[in-house]
Amino acid sequence: MISRTRNFQRGCLTGNNSEDRCGKCEADDCHLISGIFTQTNLPSGYSKVTRIPRGACHVNITQIKPSANYIALKVHRGQYLLNGQWSPTSSHRFKALGTTFVYRRPLSSEPQPATEYVRARGPIEKSLDVMMLHRGSNQGIWYSYKIPTNKNKANRTNAMQNDQSYLHAAQPYYIPPESLQPGIQSQQLGQPTYLQPEYSQVLGGASQRDARRADYLWRVTGVSECNRTCGGGFQNTTVVCVEQEKQAIVTADNCDAVTRPPVQLIPCNNAPCPPSWIASQWTPCSTTCSAGFQTRTVECKQRISDTISINVALARCNAEPAPPAIQDCNRDKPCVNWKFGNWSRCSVDCGRGQRSREVACNGPDGKPRAENTCVGPKPIVAEICDMGSCAKAWFHTAWDDQCSSECGEGVIKRRVHCAADGACAARSRPRNSKSCQNEIPCGGIWFTSPWSKCTATCGAGVKQRDVSCIKKLGGGALTIVSEENCAIDSKPVTEEECVLQECPPEWFHTEWSDCSTSCGSGFRSRELKCLDADEATSLSCDQKLKPDTRKSCYSECRRTQEQPSRRHHQSSSHGDPGSCEDTYDNCQLVLQARLCPYYLQQCCRSCWRFRTS
Template sequence: MFTYRRPNEISSTAGESFLADGPTNEVLDVYMIHQQPNPGIHYEYIIPGDNVISPQLLAHRRPGEPFNGQLGMPESTSREDEDLHRETDILTGQSAGTFPVIQPGRFPSHQPENQVPAMQPPRQNREYNWKQVGKTECTTTCGKGSQYPIFHCVNRITHEEVPEGYCDSSTKPIPEEEACNLFPCPAFWDIGEWSECSKTCGLGMQHRQILCRQIYANRTLTVQQYRCQHLEKPDTTSTCQLKICSEWQIRTEWTSCSVPCGVGQRTRDVKCVSNLGDVVDDEECNMKLRPNDIENCDMGPCAKSWFLTEWSDRCSAECGAGVRTRSVVCMTNHVSSLPLEGCGNNRPSETTPCNNGPCAGKVDWFAGGWTQCSTECGSGTQQREVICVRKTEGNFDVLNPYECSYLEKPPSQQSCYLKPCGSKWFHTEWSTCSKSCEGGFRVREVRCLSDDMAASTQCDPQLKPEEKELCNTQDCVPEIDENCKDKYYNCNVVVQARLCVYTYYKTACCASCTRVANRQPGFLGHR
C-alpha cells in the first residue's frame, strides 16, 4: 500500500511523494509525466541485511567452547547479542576473564587429525598493552544511534593508564561502530501546510494532512495512527476568509426610453463594489445575482395614418334625412424604430348623410320612433323624425316648423350602444395609382383591431377589405407630334435594320421609329 502526499502538505516533504512501508515483493515501475521542466526525482529504499559483526570480536572464543562455523561465535550467543554486549577488555596477553587474542585478519582453523599444528611466533612479553576503557556517547537518545569503543594504553600488571607512546600503535584495535539506543523514538504528529482557501471571498474551508510519524535509524517513517493516540490530534480542517465578498450596487435610476414612440431601450449603471467602497471587476461579484442594466421600454405606437372602418349599412333614419357612420383611428401603418409625426388635422369624417324618403307627420311636434342604431356594435347614433303637424279627420297635415316654434322641440338624435364590437377591419385610404393609363394598381393597408384599438386576430377573414385593386385601366392615347413624319419612303427598311437608335435615322424616319417604340418598349435601346 502506497501513501500519496500532495505538494506542501507535509512540512518535511517538498513536492509530490509517495511512500510504502514495505516489503515490496514485486518489481515496481514508476513513471512521471511532467508538463514543466523536470525538477528531478529523489528516491530512497532500504535493503534488509545480516548484522555486520566486527571480525576482531567474533574471532575470540573461550577455551573449550564449540565453534559453530560463524566466525568463532559461541553457539549460545547470537550475532546481535555479541554485537550489543561487547564489554570485555581486549588484551593481547592472558588475563583473568579474557579471551585469547588472535591478531586482526587471522582466524582460527581446525587442524585435521594426526597433523601437528603450525607453530605460532613466540609471544612477546610487553609491559604495556591496549585496553578498552569505555565507549563514546550514543549519537542519539532514541531511534538507533551509534557509538565506538575507546582504547587506552595501560600497564599490563597495574592497568594504570600511560601515554599512548608506551604501546605499539600497530597493535591498537580499530574501533568498530556499535548500535545503541535501539528503541524507537516516541511517535509524533507531522502537520502539513494548510491548503488554499476554498473561496476567494467570504467564509470558506481549508484542509491539511496529519500523519503519525516515528524516527528510527535516522529515518522518519509513517506509522499507524494508533501510535500517536497519546497525543492530541491537530485539526485537519479549518474555516478561512481571505476577504469580505463584493456586492452589486445600482448607482443610477433608469434612463428615459431611447425612442419617443415604439419599442426602445433604457439603461442604468450597475457596479461591483468591494466592502471598502471601491469599484472592482464584475468577476469579484456573483454574476448570477447581477441586476439588469438594460431593458426594453414600450412608448406606444408611432402614429402616421388614419385607419377607417367601412361605412355602416344602416341609415340612422328610416325615412327622411339620416346619417351613416364609421370608426376612425390614428395609428402607425408599419413597424419602425424611428419617431413619426401624428396623422395631422385632416381627420376623415365619421358620418355621412343618407335619406330613405319622406315621412308622414302628426299634430304638434310629432316625434317618430327611434331608428335602429347606426352601428351593430360599439357607439352609434339613433335618429327620429320630429315635424310640426296638424291633425285632421283621419289625416295629418304637415305644417311649417315655424308653426310649432313656440313649443319645445323633442331631440331628433341620440347616441346608442348595442354591444361591444369585438374586432373589426380597419383600412387606410387608397394610395395613388401606379399608372395613369393601361391598368395600374393602388394599395391600402388593412388591420384587424379590437374595441381598445389593439391588434386582433378575431376578424372574419371573409369580410377583410381588399388591400390591392386595379386602377386607370383606360388605354393610353399617344400625343401626336405634327413635326414627327417620315422623310423617306423606305423607312420600313430603317426599322427592320434597327437603325432607329441613331439620331439621324430617328429624325429622318420619326413616325416609323416612334410607332415601333410605342409598340415595343425598350426597342430603341437595343442594337
C-alpha cells in the first residue's frame, strides 16, 4: 500500500475561491490524502482498504484495473452503505452521511479499461471505512480525499493514524512529491484519474537504502482512537517515517528500523460501562440437516475495567430487549445423502483392472436429487483393482539387510509370493528364511513357536504364539532361561492381527414360533434376514443355504369336561355315534389316511368306530 498527503496553499485547484467549506483554502492550507492499496494474499471476504475521517470531501475511490472484486463502504462502527452482507449491487446513486455518493460498476459488455469507482463531493458526517469484497486477484485500489485543516486540524492526524498504508506497506515504494497528482474537483467526476505505476520507484540495493536513511527520521504524530468507549481502554501512539527537509510522510522502509520508537499504550475511557446484554457464540446446530436448533448463553454484565466484568441483575439490562438464547437452524436444509451399492467384480482375473459401483444422491423420500445438494463429496464410482500377476511362478523379495539377532545366531528373511493363487509347485518354493551369524556372541536367543490358527474364520482376528529365551548348554543341549539373557528390544511379538477374507453375508433367523394349533396338526414359523459382515441388510446370501421359514407340528388333543368318555359312549350309544358331529371338513380323508387317533375331537362322527374299538 502507498499513501501520500499534499498541501495546496492560497487558492483552490480551480482558481475559484468560492468552493464549499471542504475546499475552502484561501486563508489556510488544505490537504489532499491519496494512496494505492496493493496488498496481496488477502482472505476471502471483506478486507479494509483505508478509513476516511469525518469532514473529508472530494472522495474518489477507483479500482486501477477491472477485477472480480467489489468496492464496499461501511460507516465506522456502523452498517454497510454499499455492497455489504455479500450482496453486490449495480451502478446507482444514493444519499448517506450528508452527501450523495455516485457508484459505478461497469458491465461486462462495456469496452475496457472501464473500472469500478465511488465518488462523493462531501463533506461526510461520519468516518467511513473503505472495504474490498475480495473475490479474485487484487489489481489495486486508488483513493483520494481532502481534509479542511483550517476547520479541524486533528482530522489530518486521525487520517494518518487510521490509514493502514503508513504502517503496513506491501512493498518498499518511494513516491516523489512531484509525481502525485492533485485531487479531483467535484465538477471533474467524469473520467477517474489515479497514480500511474510508472510514478512508483522501488528502492535499490542495501547500500542505496542506507545512504538515503540519513534524510529520514521517525516521528510520533499522535495517538489512535481508544479501543473502548468505556470500561478501560488503550490508545497507541502512532509513529511514522518522514522526510526531514519537506516533512512529508513516506513508507516505513525509508527509516532505520533499529531506531524506531516503541509504541506506547495510553489508558483511556476508564469510566465503567453501563450494563448490557452479553451473548456467547452459538453452539453448533443440533442437526446437520433438516430442522434443528442452536443455543447460547445470554447474561447481563457490566464492564468495570479492562480486566473486570461482573454479572448484574437482569433488570438492569431491561432498557434493551435481551438477545435470543435459542434459534432455529438448518430448517431449509433437507437431509440429502449419498447412497452407494457394493463393488462389482474386478474386470480382469489377473493383473490390474477396474471395478465400479452405483452412487446416487437421494433425498429423505428416497427419490433422486441433484448431486450438488448432497452432503459431503461424492464417493468414488470406479477404482483400480489388482488381481496379482498373470505369471504362474514364485516371486520373492531380496534378503533382509540385517540379521534378526544383535548377537550370536539369527535369521534373515524375505517374502515369497505365488502369482498363481496357490497353483505353484510346493517343492520349488524358495526359502523365506536362512540363518545368519553375528560377530557379537550373546547368552540367549529367542525361540518362537508356530503361530496358532486365527481366532476368526473370516474378517479380522488374532493369532498367537509362544516366545521363549533359550540358551545352549554344554554338549549342544538347549534350556529355557529368563528373558534377561536375551535382547529385550528384539523380542518377537506373541500376538498379531490376522485378516482373512471378508465374511460373506449370512442368514439370520428368529426362534420357531408356537404351533399354530393347540390340538392336532399345525405349523411353526420364523423370520429370516440376510445380513453382511457389518450386520447391514444384503441381497447376496446363498439361496441354496436359505433356512426354512415354516415346518409342521402336532399337538396332542386333551379331553374337556363336556366331552364324554369312551366308556360312556360305549354304554350309552352301544356303537351308535348319536349326537357326535364332525367339525373338520376333510374328516373322510382323515379316516382314509388312518389319522383318526389324531383327529378324534374334530372328526368325532367319522371316527366313532375307532373310538369304540
